[in-house]
Amino acid sequence: MGTRILTVEDDERIRTAVKMALEDEGWVVEEADNGEDALETFQRHPTDVVLIDIMLPGIDGFEVCRSIRRASDVPIVMVTARADTHDVVAGLEAGADDYLTKPFAPKELSARIRALLRRARTSDPGVSHLRFGDLEVVPEEGVVLRDGQEVHLTKTEFRLLVELASSPGRVFSREVLLERVWGYGYFGDGRLVDVHIRRLRTKVEHDPANPRHVVTVRGLGYKLQP
Numbered sequence: 001m002g003t004r005i006l007t008v009e010d011d012e013r014i015r016t017a018v019k020m021a022l023e024d025e026g027w028v029v030e031e032a033d034n035g036e037d038a039l040e041t042f043q044r045h046p047t048d049v050v051l052i053d054i055m056l057p058g059i060d061g062f063e064v065c066r067s068i069r070r071a072s073d074v075p076i077v078m079v080t081a082r083a084d085t086h087d088v089v090a091g092l093e094a095g096a097d098d099y100l101t102k103p104f105a106p107k108e109l110s111a112r113i114r115a116l117l118r119r120a121r122t123s124d125p126g127v128s129h130l131r132f133g134d135l136e137v138v139p140e141e142g143v144v145l146r147d148g149q150e151v152h153l154t155k156t157e158f159r160l161l162v163e164l165a166s167s168p169g170r171v172f173s174r175e176v177l178l179e180r181v182w183g184y185g186y187f188g189d190g191r192l193v194d195v196h197i198r199r200l201r202t203k204v205e206h207d208p209a210n211p212r213h214v215v216t217v218r219g220l221g222y223k224l225q226p
C-alpha cells in the first residue's frame with residue numbers, strides 16, 4: 001500500500017487543492033471536512049501523515065490532534081490561518097510535530113511531508129544504550145526509561161532526546177536541531193524546538209521547571225546534562 005495522507009479541512013476549495021497537490025506526489029489521500037469524520041476516518045484507514053486545520057466545525061483541530069495523539073504516534077501537521085504564537089504553540093502542545101501557515105505553496109507542503117516520512121521511516125543509529133542518572137535511553141529499541149519505568153514519547157520527542165544524548169554536554173542550537181530532528185532548516189521555526197523541549201521535559205524530568213537532564217544554555221540552545 002502506498003503512502004496515505006489524511007487531510008482535515010472544512011474549506012472545500014483548499015481541501016481539493018491540497019488533495020491534487022498530494023496526489024501529484026503519488027500519495028493516497030483521505031479527506032474529512034470536520035473533526036468527527038476525521039477521527040472516524042483515522043480509525044478505519046491506516047494513515048502515514050495527518051494534516052489538520054485548526055478551525056473546524058464541531059470538534060476543533062486541537063482536540064482532533066489530541067485525540068489522534070492519544071492513540072498513535074503518526075506524524076501530525078497543524079494548519080493555521082494565523083502565524084501568531086498562540087495558535088502555533090497550542091497546536092504543538094496538542095501533540096503536533098509541525099505546522100503550516102495558510103496560504104502555503106504546494107512544494108512547501110510536499111517538502112514538509114517528505115521530511116516527516118523520512119524521519120518516521122529512519123531508525124536512529126548510534127550506541128545501543130545510554131544512561132544519565134535516573135534516565136536511560138535505548139535508541140535501537142526506541143525505549144526511554146525513567147527510574148526503570150518506560151516513558152512514552154512521540155517519535156519527534158524521541159528523536160530529539162536521542163540527538164541530544166548522542167553528545168552529552170554538547171550545546172545544540174535550534175538551527176542544528178531543526179536540521180537533524182525535523183530534517184529541514186531554512187523554513188523551520190525555532191518554536192518547534194522550544195515547544196518539543198518543553199513537552200520532553202514533562203516526560204523525562206521529575207521537576208520540569210528545574211530540569212536536571214535537558215538543560216537550556218541561554219542564547220545558545222540546549223544540551224543533555226551528563
